Amino acid sequence: MIERAKKWDITDIGLEEGMKRLTPEKIEKAVNRVLRGEGLARIKTYVDTCIHCGLCSAACHHYLSNDCDPSFAPVAKIKETLWEILKRKGKLTPEFIKKMAEIAYTECNMCKRCAMYCPFGIDIAWMLSLIRRICHFCGVVPQYLQDTVNSHSVTMNQMWVKQDEWIDTLQWQEEDAQDMVSTVRIPLDKEGADVMYSVIGPEPKILAQLLANAAVIMTVAGIDWTMPSFDGWDNSDMAMYSGDWEVMGRIKKAHFEAAMRLKVKKIVMGECGHAFRSVYDVGNRTLGWKMHPIPVIHAIQFYYELLCEGRIKIAKKIKEPVTLHDPCNVIRGRGLHEMARYIMQEICEDFREMWPNREYNYCCCAGGGVINCGPPWKTKRVDSNKVKAEQLQRTGAKILVTPCHNCHSGMEDIINYYKLDMHTKFISELLIECMEIPEGLKA
Known part of the structure; x- marks a missing residue:
């Protein structure tokens, strides 16, 4: 497996210390619990169906942004993780689990764009979510992400x-x-x-x-x-x-x-x-x-x-050029793209589409828990979405609307890192600027 972390000089305590606590018995128990108990039939179907065509590669922002390095292709991530697990029958080393965690947590945003381009609709994001689940049971999770889960708990x-x-x-x-x-x-x-x-x-x-x-x-x-x-x-x-x-x-x-x-x-x-x-x-x-x-x-x-329904009315429109980022989980995952565009047309004088858009839009590279892996992985994260920066720059927009918190934070990182002349807003921020407030309600 490729030592990708060395390229960015990354150390994550959650991965390093978690790996040290592993034993062969603990690893095998985690693998069997997930694969045999939760997903073996579906995994077998996907693995037997994949023809290794590589069409998923061009759909992945990690692959495109890292000079089309074949190791970042979605199918390669599965080959380096899940296929190896099946081939080794769960007999894995702690070092393998650590590298598997790096791939699953920091090189896939679960955006499912690759599944759209797969001729068989293979859900690679779901398979990598099982890899994350194995890593969870092994106790090998990026520290910042685990801290957030602890707070939830x-x-x-x-x-x-x-x-x-x-x-x-x-x-x-x-x-x-x-x-x-x-x-x-x-x-x-x-x-x-x-x-x-x-x-x-x-x-x-x-x-x-x-x-x-x-x-x-x-x-x-x-x-x-x-x-x-x-x-x-x-x-x-x-x-x-x-x-x-x-x-x-x-x-x-x-x-x-x-x-x-x-x-x-x-x-x-x-x-x-x-x-x-x-x-x-x-x-x-x-x-x-x-x-x-x-x-x-x-x-x-x-x-x-x-x-x-006319329950809020627009009094004025945003004059600066505006573009819209389509968040994966509400657009590709839920189909709210035309509703979002209706809002943009209502409140913006100069709305500019980025290309590709709607369900074909590139991920922000912050979702899927990747931004929650924390500062150690930030440079790798923004490097792995150069394609998004180029997409934003082509619009010439000054305002980027991102109706999602992780997208908003991830886009700010991309804008700052690539020195793009724009800033991020939520829809509610623009609505507040544009909506009519009846005289009887004004402070």
Whole structure:
């Protein structure tokens, strides 16, 4: 296996120390638990179906951005990990597990673009998620990502936000929002509301202004809404990406139970892609639910519906050139691309498409838990998305809209690293600038 980390001079305590604690028995037990107990039939189908055509290569931003190095091709990542496991019948060394972890956690964003280009629809992201699960049971996980999962496990949110801090932040943002709309309230624990609004942990921690934005939009639109004061308000889920699906199930259960406890009609999730996927596609299945107990929609759909129904009106449009990044989990994974474009056309005078776009768009290289692997892997991450930087630069846009938190952070890193003349915004930030606030509501 290629010593990729040496190229970027990376040391990760989670991988190094985890590897030292491994024994042959522990490795074999982890492999058998995952492959025999959770995925062998599907794995066999995929492995026997793959014809090694390499069409997945040109779909992968890691491959394209690393000078088309064949070792970064999706099929190569499977060959260096899963195929080796099957060939060796689970008899693996600690060093092999460490290298396997590096490939699975830092060289695949689970974006599933490769699956679109595979003539047989082989889900390479799913296979690499099993590799991550083996690494989880082996205790070989990037330290920053594992720390985030630990926070989820203890506090039910990824940023270790305590209940009093959460409530205090909501009250603070309610006061800030009242500087724009005098009647704004952030209703806590209101039973029977139409909407429970949920967000991800970084919002109260580092992007609290987005909570004020949501409160203004809800108030102007006349939405009957609430937020929980208790666990379940954080809809994010890094355990889904670490391979700790047991913690993932606990997080999703808390989220849905919060909504059921408040007896709301639906959940509206903030602008986050992985959190949305964890609720509509992964977490519910982990809990054994075919469908959600309460309807769930993403912020893109929510804003689209508000505009279509005339519940919010546009008073002015953004004049600067704007482009839109299509987050993998809500566009390729959920098909909200035309709704997002409707919003952009409504609020932007000069909207410019990047190419390719919609479900064919390149991943931000931050999702899939990769940005949560932390600072040790940052340079490798931005180097591995040169293709995205080139895509952004071609638009000539000054504003990049990214309706997803991981995309937003990842894009900022790319913009700074490649010195691009643009800045990132969430949809809510542009809506606040553009929407009409009735005279009777103005502060």
